[in-house]
Amino acid sequence: MEQVLLMGNEAIAMGAIRAGVAVVTGYPGTPSTEILETVARKNPGNIYVEWSVNEKSALEVAAGAAYAGLRTMVTMKQVGLNVASDPLMSLAYIGVEGGMVIVVADDPGPISSQTEQDTRHFASFAKLPVFDPSSPEEAYQMIGDAFAYSEEYKTPVLFRPTTRVCHGSASIVLEPAQAASSAGAFVKNPKWTIFPRLSYEKHLQIEARRPILEADFSSYPCNILTGSGKKGIATGGISYAYTCEAIQALKECRQRENDVQKNSSDIDYKLFKVSTPHPFPVRLALEFLSGLDEVLVIEELDPVIEKELIFLCGQYHLPVKVFGKLSGHTPQAGENSIEIARKAITKFLKKPNQDEDCRLNLSTLNAKHEDINNKEECIAEEDQQTVEVIQPEQPALPVRPSVLCAGCPHRASFYAVKKAMKGKKAVFSGDIGCYTLGNASPLEMVDTCLCMGAGITIAQGLHRAEPDTVNFAFIGDSTFFHTGIAGVINAVYNETDIVLIILDNSTTAMTGHQPHPGTGKTMMGNIAEKISIPAVLQALGVKQITTCNPLNLKQAVAAIQDAAAVRGVSAVIFEYPCIAIAKPGPQFTVDPGKCSGCKRCIKELGCPAITWKVDKAEIDSALCYGCSLCTQVCSFAAIGGEPV
Amino acid sequence: MNIILAGVGGQGIVLASKVIAQSAMQKGLKVRTAETIGMAQRGGCVVSHVRIGENIHAPLVALKTADLVLGFEPAEAVRALPFLKPQGTVIVSQKAIKPVTASLSAEGYEGKTMLDYLQNSVSRFYIVDSDAVCSVCGSPKVLNTALLGAAAGSGVLGFTLTDMETALESVLPAKLLDMNIQALRAGAQNIEEGNICV
Numbered sequence: 001m002e003q004v005l006l007m008g009n010e011a012i013a014m015g016a017i018r019a020g021v022a023v024v025t026g027y028p029g030t031p032s033t034e035i036l037e038t039v040a041r042k043n044p045g046n047i048y049v050e051w052s053v054n055e056k057s058a059l060e061v062a063a064g065a066a067y068a069g070l071r072t073m074v075t076m077k078q079v080g081l082n083v084a085s086d087p088l089m090s091l092a093y094i095g096v097e098g099g100m101v102i103v104v105a106d107d108p109g110p111i112s113s114q115t116e117q118d119t120r121h122f123a124s125f126a127k128l129p130v131f132d133p134s135s136p137e138e139a140y141q142m143i144g145d146a147f148a149y150s151e152e153y154k155t156p157v158l159f160r161p162t163t164r165v166c167h168g169s170a171s172i173v174l175e176p177a178q179a180a181s182s183a184g185a186f187v188k189n190p191k192w193t194i195f196p197r198l199s200y201e202k203h204l205q206i207e208a209r210r211p212i213l214e215a216d217f218s219s220y221p222c223n224i225l226t227g228s229g230k231k232g233i234a235t236g237g238i239s240y241a242y243t244c245e246a247i248q249a250l251k252e253c254r255q256r257e258n259d260v261q262k263n264s265s266d267i268d269y270k271l272f273k274v275s276t277p278h279p280f281p282v283r284l285a286l287e288f289l290s291g292l293d294e295v296l297v298i299e300e301l302d303p304v305i306e307k308e309l310i311f312l313c314g315q316y317h318l319p320v321k322v323f324g325k326l327s328g329h330t331p332q333a334g335e336n337s338i339e340i341a342r343k344a345i346t347k348f349l350k351k352p353n354q355d356e357d358c359r360l361n362l363s364t365l366n367a368k369h370e371d372i373n374n375k376e377e378c379i380a381e382e383d384q385q386t387v388e389v390i391q392p393e394q395p396a397l398p399v400r401p402s403v404l405c406a407g408c409p410h411r412a413s414f415y416a417v418k419k420a421m422k423g424k425k426a427v428f429s430g431d432i433g434c435y436t437l438g439n440a441s442p443l444e445m446v447d448t449c450l451c452m453g454a455g456i457t458i459a460q461g462l463h464r465a466e467p468d469t470v471n472f473a474f475i476g477d478s479t480f481f482h483t484g485i486a487g488v489i490n491a492v493y494n495e496t497d498i499v500l501i502i503l504d505n506s507t508t509a510m511t512g513h514q515p516h517p518g519t520g521k522t523m524m525g526n527i528a529e530k531i532s533i534p535a536v537l538q539a540l541g542v543k544q545i546t547t548c549n550p551l552n553l554k555q556a557v558a559a560i561q562d563a564a565a566v567r568g569v570s571a572v573i574f575e576y577p578c579i580a581i582a583k584p585g586p587q588f589t590v591d592p593g594k595c596s597g598c599k600r601c602i603k604e605l606g607c608p609a610i611t612w613k614v615d616k617a618e619i620d621s622a623l624c625y626g627c628s629l630c631t632q633v634c635s636f637a638a639i640g641g642e643p644v
Numbered sequence: 645m646n647i648i649l650a651g652v653g654g655q656g657i658v659l660a661s662k663v664i665a666q667s668a669m670q671k672g673l674k675v676r677t678a679e680t681i682g683m684a685q686r687g688g689c690v691v692s693h694v695r696i697g698e699n700i701h702a703p704l705v706a707l708k709t710a711d712l713v714l715g716f717e718p719a720e721a722v723r724a725l726p727f728l729k730p731q732g733t734v735i736v737s738q739k740a741i742k743p744v745t746a747s748l749s750a751e752g753y754e755g756k757t758m759l760d761y762l763q764n765s766v767s768r769f770y771i772v773d774s775d776a777v778c779s780v781c782g783s784p785k786v787l788n789t790a791l792l793g794a795a796a797g798s799g800v801l802g803f804t805l806t807d808m809e810t811a812l813e814s815v816l817p818a819k820l821l822d823m824n825i826q827a828l829r830a831g832a833q834n835i836e837e838g839n840i841c842v
Contacts, residue, residue, distance in 0.1 A: 168703030241701040402688035622784035
């Protein structure tokens with residue numbers, strides 16, 4: 001068979017299709033989004049796929065289908081599971097009929113998230129099995145195993161890839177599809193209705209199941225134990241890949257040394273790969289620990305494997321030292337790398353009689369992942385002896401924070417609010433999406449951001465503390481449907497003075513332009529009834545609702561000023577499509593004869609298309625989308641709309 | 645072989661790494677890649693890792709092991725230098741992309757400083773006149789393909805231009821193919837014409 005390049009998320013989707021999944025639901029979130037999109041794109045025709053309004057709804061829809069015996073998959077990112085945790089905890093008690101896999105992508109780093117939370121904890125909290133793939137190809141196989149275990153034990157299972165598995169690609173050979181999921185049929189039974197008495201019985205059953213699963217997972221082929229010796233390395237997920245590379249490099253290094261010194265020094269160690277962190281494969285783990293003096297654990301996010309091993313050492317009185325995050329031998333935050341694994345393993349596997357404290361220099365290892373220079377320090381020590389080349393001094397690198405795109409309508413919305421509130425006491429609560437980037441200089445229009453939908457309610461709390469401040473809440477269209485509506489109800493009901501700014505760009509932009517209830521499209525490709533945001537607000541009792549084009553600065557400022565004067569809840573809906581789904585307008589250019597060099601356009605807007613050249617502003621034709629905001633800001637009429 | 649593609653969100657780096665991976669797979673080689681997706685795509689630093697060959701486990705390139713750093717922007721090429729192995733190759737677009745922060749602050753940032761630094765610290769170094777190549781092709785959006793052409797032209801990748809044209813055919817929609825093949829060839833020619841600084 002021919003190999004194809006599949007992103008980890010695509011591999012999970014293809015693996016689920018191969019396993020006969022019949023219903024797939026989810027809410028977009030980096031790094032999980034492409035899983036559901038791939039199922040929709042590769043749908044053989046018999047799979048129902050939906051972007052649900054939020055993760056709780058997604059999990060509940062899938063649960064219903066799984067009650068009726070269908071194989072179902074739910075996709076979300078780690079913080080999405082917080083939203084879905086209510087149905088998750090109860091569903092763990094109720095169980096399922098058809099296989100149900102809840103894919104929750106964790107984001108070590110974090111690269112594009114609010115938290116570095118570890119879904120392996122959620123698995124032990126909810127008492128559910130969890131699968132932790134180490135590569136796209138393993139994910140492709142493992143998702144099928146997850147369906148099989150789910151069906152065998154009649155329980156939903158968690159499947160937790162991390163960013164580098166999700167967004168890493170590998171050449172994979174696809175296998176023929178398995179038998180498709182049978183047609184759904186719901187069989188009525190009191191077991192589907194959660195009740196205190198049933199919960200008690202289910203709790204007992206779940207506890208009784210744990211040791212059975214622990215034994216079953218001890219012979220699961222993806223949990224691997226190899227090698228021999230007095231030292232052991234335990235790892236899982238993508239850290240297994242880094243560990244393999246680190247050991248390979250170490251072996252090559254020792255080989256070179258041996259060629260010079262002619263003495264034998266094979267590396268003896270046991271390697272334990274944990275693919276099911278919960279329930280822990282106890283028998284296999286005891287086999288690993290048996291005869292060991294020391295263990296090094298390489299894992300990302302929280303010390304889950306480390307704690308399990310320490311627990312087993314205590315429970316079975318094993319004289320094994322366990323090193324990892326808790327002992328300060330590996331970094332406590334951020335993502336791992338080959339360098340981090342190599343450094344920790346090199347120190348750990350040092351030959352005897354060199355047993356000084358092998359704890360790492362945490363100040364360098366806890367460094368943020370993007371900071372390559374710091375990462376380099378981690379391996380500088382070993383390289384310093386070999387490399388003695390004098391390099392010219394590196395020039396200072398420009399800082400390159402993420403910014404709103406050139407032409408983004410959110411820039412115009414934020415700028416209008418900023419202008420309208422100039423000199424007034426106002427607080428701007430933001431939310432999750434592209435528009436969180438409104439926090440950047442020079443706009444600086446996001447004073448708070450917590451989690452999906454929280455901006456609207458945080459603004460209400462701020463209002464209670466400072467009633468004379470104008471409290472704004474910015475929220476995007478997709479986030480409004482996700483968890484924003486309940487906050488609006490709360491504000492209207494409790495008679496709170498807030499100004500709601502809906503940044504409606506007709507899509508879920510940050511995650512790659514998914515449809516939502518306001519777009520009039522579904523993931524099955526159907527044209528759906530558009531849910532009108534103004535009509536929803538009106539039904540909720542919002543007193544004043546204005547809809548306006550943010551790219552008309554004068555009108556936008558006036559709309560904000562009107563809304564801010566209203567007692568109670570008022571709303572301004574800024575409607576303009578995201579540049580990625582709208583046609584660019586004619587481009588603008590700076591007339592150097594008229595440009596006074598006041599830099600007003602740059603200082604006020606921070607548009608990436610406008611740069612400074614010697615003493616004039618200049619517009620980059622590769623970036624300008626013709627939004628016209630700069631022409632409305634320029635005091636010298638120096639920016640013209642001559643199409644290029 | 646390890647390759648790092650470094651630039652700014654929106655430059656088409658993810659697609660470029662796909663084309664390299666596709667070229668390798670056409671020769672029956674195994675590939676792993678890692679890309680930057682998400683918030684950083686909005687004008688932030690974007691790095692793609694491409695690894696080709698046997699016995700490769702991790703999607704990320706280890707520091708000091710990259711055979712090639714393909715810089716889509718001078719400062720981003722400098723930022724990615726810790727990945728380059730001794731005697732490794734750097735190919736970079738000469739066009740600087742100034743971040744908003746640089747336009748706001750007094751210091752600014754000049755691409756020339758970065759190019760000079762690269763020239764003095766890298767043994768095999770090529771500058772691609774991306775403005776010239778893009779204007780020949782009639783679009784600034786083909787920079788990524790032009791750089792791929794330059795990489796193929798330099799001989800570092802071990803793929804011919806024909807290999808990469810076949811890869812483009814399988815990765816790109818048909819309507820964009822002609823312009824990108826033109827860019828690929830123009831990029832390779834740009835290297836041959838002697839923007840080579842050893």
